[in-house]
Amino acid sequence: MDITIAKSSGFCFGVKNAVTAAQNAVAERSDDRKLVMLGEIVHNRYVVDKLLEGGFEICEKAEDCPEGSIVIVRAHGVTPDEIEILKSKNCEIRDMTCPFVSKIHKIVRENALNGMNIIITGTNGHPEVTGILGEAEGTGVKCAVIKDPEDLESLDFPLESAILISQTTFSSAAFKKICQTVKNKIEKYNVFDTICITTESRQKEAASLSEKSDSMIVIGSAHSSNTTKLLEICKGRCARTFLVNSAGEAGKLIADGKILPEDRVG
Numbered sequence: 001m002d003i004t005i006a007k008s009s010g011f012c013f014g015v016k017n018a019v020t021a022a023q024n025a026v027a028e029r030s031d032d033r034k035l036v037m038l039g040e041i042v043h044n045r046y047v048v049d050k051l052l053e054g055g056f057e058i059c060e061k062a063e064d065c066p067e068g069s070i071v072i073v074r075a076h077g078v079t080p081d082e083i084e085i086l087k088s089k090n091c092e093i094r095d096m097t098c099p100f101v102s103k104i105h106k107i108v109r110e111n112a113l114n115g116m117n118i119i120i121t122g123t124n125g126h127p128e129v130t131g132i133l134g135e136a137e138g139t140g141v142k143c144a145v146i147k148d149p150e151d152l153e154s155l156d157f158p159l160e161s162a163i164l165i166s167q168t169t170f171s172s173a174a175f176k177k178i179c180q181t182v183k184n185k186i187e188k189y190n191v192f193d194t195i196c197i198t199t200e201s202r203q204k205e206a207a208s209l210s211e212k213s214d215s216m217i218v219i220g221s222a223h224s225s226n227t228t229k230l231l232e233i234c235k236g237r238c239a240r241t242f243l244v245n246s247a248g249e250a251g252k253l254i255a256d257g258k259i260l261p262e263d264r265v266g
Contacts, residue, residue, distance in 0.1 A: 003265045004213070006205045012198040014075040014098030015042050021096050022072050026054035033092070034069035038062065038082070039127055041074045041096075043224035045245055062086050070094065076127040077101045079134025100168050100196045101128060105135045107165060107192055112136040116190070117157045118143040121175050122167025126225055129167055148174060149181040159185035168196040169225040171232075172203055199226060206230045210237040213266035215259045217250055218243050238266070 011019065018041050025035055035056045040048050052058070059065045062078070062085035070092045073083075077097035086093050097105075108118055118136050122129045124145040136143050142157045152159070164186055166175050172195050179191055210216050216234040220227030222243060234241040242258065244250045253259045 001259075001261055001263055001265060004209060006202070006209055006266070008198065008202040008205050009219075011042070012098075012196065014096075014100065014196075017098075018042065018072065018075045018096035019047055021094055022051050022056065023054075025070055025072065025094065026051065026056070029055065034066045036065050036069045036071045036091075038065065038071055038073050038078060038086075039076070041072060043221035043227065045221065062089075065089060065091055067091075073097055074127070075101065077105060077131035078127075079131050079137070081134060081137070097131075098168065098196075100194065101131070104132050104165055104168070104192075104194045107163070107194070108132055109135040111163045111190075112139040112141045115139075115141060115161075117141045117162040119152075119155070119159075119162050119164045120145045120167060121147065121164070121170050121178055123147070123225060126167065128169070128225075132165075132167075146178070149178050152178070152181060162186060163190040163192065165192045166194045167225070168194060169199050169229065170195055171229050172200045199229075202226070203229060203233055206233045207237060209266040210234040210241065212264065213238050214263040215240040216242070216266045217253070217259075219245070219250075221245065234266070 022037065022041050037056055037058045039060055040058060062082035065071050065086060068090045071086055073093060073095045075096055075098040112118060112135065118141060120129055120132060122145055129145055133143050144155050146152060159182055164182060175195060216238045218227060218231045218234055218241065222228065231241065231243055240258065242253055259265060
């Protein structure tokens with residue numbers, strides 16, 4: 001069995017920073033304050049379970065965080081309203097929002113205050129997208145979350161009045177298609193390619209590796225935008241592509257004959 005591990009495998013630096021901050025909070029704990037993840041810090045069951053064992057609890061909403069607790073804001077970021085709620089509860093906020101996401105927050109905030117409507121390519125309801133949308137709340141502008149060029153037809157505002165940005169983990173190929181559709185409507189300086197460079201290089205590498213592999217293993221969670229994009233890319237090029245969460249699941253694929261001894265495995 002010939003196994004090739006993608007050079008870009010593993011956590012991006014934003015997630016690494018958030019996980020490290022949480023691990024440090026466990027190691028440095030010196031009082032009885034609650035340790036809280038505001039949403040799962042990463043879509044990785046193994047890492048989350050280890051942090052729960054270390055004393056963390058998960059709260060999905062800021063208002064559910066205990067008074068005075070230490071709260072880790074994950075790399076996805078949160079809305080300004082949630083930050084204010086945490087402050088009102090005297091929480092110690094350790095904001096680990098990815099710098100790439102913080103950049104998008106700034107772009108949306110500044111443009112919304114200038115009266116520009118917001119178009120986001122991404123998944124509606126995804127924590128990152130929710131946090132981004134929060135920056136436009138109260139400004140009076142309209143926001144839309146789209147996934148493909150056809151979604152542009154249902155907008156209730158003219159493209160000329162909008163900026164276009166992207167969720168950091170959105171499909172690079174899909175974003176380029178949407179950019180082609182809007183290029184004569186939205187000024188070039190109002191289109192922001194905010195897809196994370198790690199995401200883009202990882203997607204390109206997944207495409208290349210899956211094209212020359214007999215079988216592919218994508219390690220991650222079905223709840224992760226990053227993982228689902230990689231799975232989709234690999235499945236389009238390698239029929240025997242499998243999603244696993246653990247080494248045990250990978251071993252079962254071999255035991256069940258779904259991955260063969262003679263395979264070139266990506």
